[in-house]
Amino acid sequence: MSRAYIEFRNVFFRYSEDQPWVLKDVSFRIFSDQWVAIIGHNGSGKSTIAKLINGLLTPEKGEIIVDGLPVNEDTIWEIRRKVGMVFQNPDNQFVGTTVRDDVAFGLENRGVERREMIRRIDESLKAVAMADYRLQEPHRLSGGQKQRVAIAGVLAISPQVIILDEATAMLDPKGRKEIMDTVNELRTQERISLVTITHDLNEITQADQVIVMNQGEVYLEATPREVFLEETLLQTIGLDVPFVAKLANELNKDGNIISKQPLNQEELLEELWTYHSIK
Amino acid sequence: MNNGILIGQYVPSDSFIHRLDPRTKIMTIFFFVIFVFFANSTLSYAWLTLFALTVTFATKIRFIFILKGLTPVWFLIVFTFLLHLFVTKEGTVLIEAFALKIYSGAIIQGVAISFRFFLLILVTSLLTLTTTPIEITDAIESLLHPLKKIKFPVHELALMMSISLRFIPTLMQETEKISKAQASRGVDFRTGPLKDRIQAVVPLLVPLFVSAFKRAEELAMAMEARGYQGGEGRTKLRELKMETIDIISLITFAVVILVLFFLRT
Ligand SMILES: Nc1ncnc2c1ncn2[C@@H]1O[C@H](COP(=O)(O)OP(=O)(O)O)[C@@H](O)[C@H]1O
Ligand SMILES: [Mg+2]
Numbered sequence: 001m002s003r004a005y006i007e008f009r010n011v012f013f014r015y016s017e018d019q020p021w022v023l024k025d026v027s028f029r030i031f032s033d034q035w036v037a038i039i040g041h042n043g044s045g046k047s048t049i050a051k052l053i054n055g056l057l058t059p060e061k062g063e064i065i066v067d068g069l070p071v072n073e074d075t076i077w078e079i080r081r082k083v084g085m086v087f088q089n090p091d092n093q094f095v096g097t098t099v100r101d102d103v104a105f106g107l108e109n110r111g112v113e114r115r116e117m118i119r120r121i122d123e124s125l126k127a128v129a130m131a132d133y134r135l136q137e138p139h140r141l142s143g144g145q146k147q148r149v150a151i152a153g154v155l156a157i158s159p160q161v162i163i164l165d166e167a168t169a170m171l172d173p174k175g176r177k178e179i180m181d182t183v184n185e186l187r188t189q190e191r192i193s194l195v196t197i198t199h200d201l202n203e204i205t206q207a208d209q210v211i212v213m214n215q216g217e218v219y220l221e222a223t224p225r226e227v228f229l230e231e232t233l234l235q236t237i238g239l240d241v242p243f244v245a246k247l248a249n250e251l252n253k254d255g256n257i258i259s260k261q262p263l264n265q266e267e268l269l270e271e272l273w274t275y276h277s278i279k
Numbered sequence: 280m281n282n283g284i285l286i287g288q289y290v291p292s293d294s295f296i297h298r299l300d301p302r303t304k305i306m307t308i309f310f311f312v313i314f315v316f317f318a319n320s321t322l323s324y325a326w327l328t329l330f331a332l333t334v335t336f337a338t339k340i341r342f343i344f345i346l347k348g349l350t351p352v353w354f355l356i357v358f359t360f361l362l363h364l365f366v367t368k369e370g371t372v373l374i375e376a377f378a379l380k381i382y383s384g385a386i387i388q389g390v391a392i393s394f395r396f397f398l399l400i401l402v403t404s405l406l407t408l409t410t411t412p413i414e415i416t417d418a419i420e421s422l423l424h425p426l427k428k429i430k431f432p433v434h435e436l437a438l439m440m441s442i443s444l445r446f447i448p449t450l451m452q453e454t455e456k457i458s459k460a461q462a463s464r465g466v467d468f469r470t471g472p473l474k475d476r477i478q479a480v481v482p483l484l485v486p487l488f489v490s491a492f493k494r495a496e497e498l499a500m501a502m503e504a505r506g507y508q509g510g511e512g513r514t515k516l517r518e519l520k521m522e523t524i525d526i527i528s529l530i531t532f533a534v535v536i537l538v539l540f541f542l543r544t
Contacts, residue, residue, distance in 0.1 A: 051500070054504055056503060056504060077508060080504060080505075080506050081506060083504075085505075087500075087501055087504070091449065091494070092493075092494045092497035092498050092501065093497065093498065093501035093504075093505075094445070095442065095445065095498070095501070095505070096441075096445065097412075097413050097441055097444050097445045100516070101413075101516060104516035105502075105505055105507070106506055107514070107516070108513050108515060108516060109505060109507050109508065109513060110506055111512045111513060112514055113514060114514060114515070114518065117514065118516070137448065138445065138448075138449070139449050139452060157506075
């Protein structure tokens with residue numbers, strides 16, 4: 001079935017020798033066709049993890065394995081072909097002079113034949129609802145629109161793992177949901193892994209697994225439901241659980257009203273309703 | 280943008296000049312610039328002017344608009360004329376005032392040189408008026424391709440140009456943002472003694488440079504992450520294609536040049 005697609009083995013990393021460790025003894029596994037959310041406060045090392053995965057940074061100690069290959073000088077180009085990564089700042093990853101040219105960049109680098117390139121650009125721009133902006137220049141786009149284009153750029157190269165580093169932060173909630181649904185659909189269809197990096201616990205509900213980072217260490221590794229149960233623990237590291245989870249936890253303080261930690265309002269409603277009917 | 284400076288500014292239109300392959304335009308202009316110096320008779324000048332005006336007309340951009348756009352270079356043209364007027368000492372003396380003598384040859388020379396200059400600028404500005412910067416970049420990459428054999432970094436040069444094109448508007452927006460932020464804190468760039476104004480620019484430049492370097496670093500990383508490994512083995516989305524109209528245009532231009540040699544004295 002699924003196998004470990006990305007594996008960190010006791011990884012230590014710092015930006016330079018006179019600086020403190022940014023990642024300390026980090027180990028985890030991400031399976032193919034899984035959605036893993038990495039969460040943590042600002043500066044906890046999330047973006048650093050992303051950059052280590054495709055060899056933009058190299059660990060000082062420990063080992064990183066992607067699709068069975070250890071990440072090193074000889075393998076980085078092969079690995080980068082498989083990893084589609086979207087960074088935090090959409091402006092500084094926009095290479096092309098127009099939307100179409102930017103989505104083409106990754107395809108051009110991979111030597112994709114021109115006709116195939118045009119087909120894939122059209123398809124992926126449609127998927128992020130940016131097809132009408134094909135010839136638009138980047139400085140005429142909003143932050144959210146640039147993020148859509150960046151995601152289209154990743155969809156176009158059909159990678160085996162998609163890493164989104166706070167890549168939807170500038171979208172409104174509705175737009176964010178649409179994009180995440182599109183990406184998630186692609187994940188289940190193509191059976192690829194998805195890694196989303198965020199500092200907002202509201203965005204982890206759909207993930208299969210959550211890695212909570214705190215000051216460069218893996219603080220907790222669990223399912224979203226289990227994570228939401230740890231409200232006080234999370235608060236000590238500066239993370240706030242969503243309202244639904246808070247309410248459920250509060251209700252449970254006066255006896256076991258909620259048997260299964262709800263991820264959204266519907267589930268909470270379901271829990272409350274069944275509790276009432278049992279009584 | 281309506282600040283009247285048209286040099287380096289693209290004006291969209293549906294003319295056939297706009298649709299020509301940018302390489303056709305660059306080659307034509309390159310040779311025009313050379314052959315302008317071969318004109319030596321009134322007739323040969325008239326012939327080149329006719330050619331330049333026909334092309335200008337064919338761009339469907341209003342002539343007044345183009346002339347206005349050349350405003351900043353009028354000064355240079357007039358300066359060239361005056362320089363020749365006072366320096367050249369040929370022919371008969373026409374005017375003698377104070378210590379100055381103006382010769383008939385000087386007027387002819389002055390008119391000829393400044394007119395040549397005008398033709399050069401008119402035709403080169405037609406390139407940027409009818410061709411987008413990115414097309415020019417693609418054309419340069421394609422035309423310089425043979426230089427790859429002597430290890431000239433053609434692809435890198437073109438990439439650098441296209442990234443500059445991509446980031447110039449972004450940096451302009453940023454400059455405006457920072458200058459507004461500084462102005463709101465009472466920094467004044469526009470009035471006062473020059474020294475104060477220069478000092479006021481420092482808090483504008485420093486954040487701009489810091490941010491430009493940060494951008495460059497992040498961009499380099501993003502390009503690598505997207506699989507950029509240099510020009511080797513890359514395909515291209517934007518394609519240049521020589522059509523029949525390009526061949527016809529080049530042949531026509533060759534004929535124009537041939538005729539020019541007959542009109543020389
Ligand atoms: N290029 C860099 N040089 C030096 N230190 C850096 C650099 N990038 C990030 N850091 C530091 O590394 C730590 C982790 O950063 P990062 O991985 O970006 O965190 P996150 O993405 O979780 O906000 C922070 O303390 C940050 O200041
Ligand atoms: Mg980050």
